[in-house]
Amino acid sequence: MINLSARVFERRMAEALAPLGLSPAYLPVIFTLSATGPATQAELARSAEIEQPTMALTLRRMERDEIIYRVPDETDGRRAIVHLTSRAEELVPQVESIADDINSRAFDGLPAGSSAQLIDLLTRAAANLTQRPVE
Template sequence: MDFNRFESAGFTVNWCARLFERRMAEVLRPLGLTPAYLPALFTLSAVGGATQGELTKVSAIQQPTMALTLRRMERDGLITRVQDEEDRRRAIIRLTPRAEELMPQVEELARGINEAAFAGLPTEAPAQLLALLLQTARNLE
């Protein structure tokens, strides 16, 4: 099939996203992880802890989807919820030691997929593409 006939940014971005997700699913499966866990894993790894609402906002994932993902992550021993000391009605979500141990490996796997995706392209291409996609996302929001 000739994919050049799909000269649509939306189609092409969606196609690439599915390919990235498929590759991530393949490499994460042996670790017992799924690509759906990555936004929460990377965010919590970076900030240390966050509420469900904060994770939802930062990752641009709808609240019901985030709630389901967090329940699965808790079931899989990747996150824990602790009561917020300042506001007892809120729960702070944190990575478990198991998840923290997995993060360097997850980061390396993601880096490898990104390197494979950009193989043969100019050195500046990944940064340029990221900047363009971020601006495109801002335009669409």
């Protein structure tokens, strides 16, 4: 059921983000950079819990779509610091609103407090699997 829910959420998010020229895969990067400011590719991969090659591909697409830009790291020339473009920064409130709306629709009709409980339980389940991967 978790996989089914995730696929439906992602499909709805993709439909809602398409007019903005965004993909659901961009959201971890957009939300992280919006909340914490510029970061390296490695930091973004860690925060999104995805592999470096996947993050590299996502960032290339985001750069192509003018969502992010990179600046060489002054302290380490091998790294680049990833920033949101001004266009992306302007889109953040719309993206947050879209995400809130989709979450609201998903939890419509559920008992009061159950959405917070579900999120808490899923957060704990993810933490359990992160701390103790399946062998």
